[in-house]
Amino acid sequence: MTAARKPSTAATAAHERLFPGHVSTLAVTDPELIEYFDNFAFDETLRRTGDLDERTRLMTQLAAMIAVGAVAEYRMILGAALTVGVTPVEAKEIVYQAVPYAGTARVFDFLHATNEVLTDRGVELPLDGQSTTGPDTRMEQGLAVQKRIVGEKAVDSMYANAPADEQHIQRFLSGNCFGDHYTRTGIDVPTRELLTFAMLAALGGADAQVKGHVAANLNVGNTRATLLAVLTGLLPFIGYPRTLNALAALDAAAPTATAPTAKKDNA
Numbered sequence: 001m002t003a004a005r006k007p008s009t010a011a012t013a014a015h016e017r018l019f020p021g022h023v024s025t026l027a028v029t030d031p032e033l034i035e036y037f038d039n040f041a042f043d044e045t046l047r048r049t050g051d052l053d054e055r056t057r058l059m060t061q062l063a064a065m066i067a068v069g070a071v072a073e074y075r076m077i078l079g080a081a082l083t084v085g086v087t088p089v090e091a092k093e094i095v096y097q098a099v100p101y102a103g104t105a106r107v108f109d110f111l112h113a114t115n116e117v118l119t120d121r122g123v124e125l126p127l128d129g130q131s132t133t134g135p136d137t138r139m140e141q142g143l144a145v146q147k148r149i150v151g152e153k154a155v156d157s158m159y160a161n162a163p164a165d166e167q168h169i170q171r172f173l174s175g176n177c178f179g180d181h182y183t184r185t186g187i188d189v190p191t192r193e194l195l196t197f198a199m200l201a202a203l204g205g206a207d208a209q210v211k212g213h214v215a216a217n218l219n220v221g222n223t224r225a226t227l228l229a230v231l232t233g234l235l236p237f238i239g240y241p242r243t244l245n246a247l248a249a250l251d252a253a254a255p256t257a258t259a260p261t262a263k264k265d266n267a
Contacts, residue, residue, distance in 0.1 A: 067202035142179020201246035
């Protein structure tokens with residue numbers, strides 16, 4: 001029998017900072033797996049996420065938890081996020097931002113979980129409203145922020161190329177996805193785009209949308225390094241296939257200038 005293994009000093013310190021007083025039952029029943037996971041998620045990957053502050057990293061991880069439907073892990077990460085200074089408003093806005101991407105059928109479970117965690121911490125609900133649009137302004141303001149994020153030519157092309165019987169979907173995108181959600185306060189647009197990127201990467205099967213939102217992130221000031229840091233922080237939670245697919249989208253839309261060139265075999 002091999003000697004018992006424990007998480008590294010750095011992983012243990014991060015775990016104690018993020019989850020003070022929490023004793024994992026899995027550390028007792030599955031010590032080897034938890035040692036692997038803690039060292040990877042709370043030490044090894046964190047050494048490669050320097051372009052992302054801890055609050056933002058946890059926010060993107062929360063967004064990914066919603067996308068993959070991991071309610072129990074979401075509760076744990078939400079507790080950690082609140083511990084390091086993510087505000088109740090920011091926590092709620094992450095959930096609201098997920099609605100147009102993961103859908104209400106999935107998101108409502110996370111909304112209930114968020115409300116329970118906040119209430120347990122003594123937060124009085126409802127929180128102050130963050131909406132800035134109404135029925136008469138959501139379309140105009142949504143279209144404006146959509147063009148800011150996606151690009152005016154791209155949005156005009158989407159409308160121009162959509163068949164007549166699909167124009168209402170384009171209007172829904174402008175008025176609902178962007179007009180109802182991206183115009184909200186509580187989280188700024190660049191951070192919302194990072195959250196969207198994290199959700200789409202975690203969803204799987206949304207490669208075209210991931211690529212589109214790599215470009216959108218660059219449009220609002222986020223960098224390739226930041227997006228790579230987001231994916232690095234997500235890897236322990238969403239796995240390699242979805243991470244590698246998102247990396248392919250990142251490389252296609254924002255290639256690195258220092259990518260090694262393939263060596264040609266001598267004929």
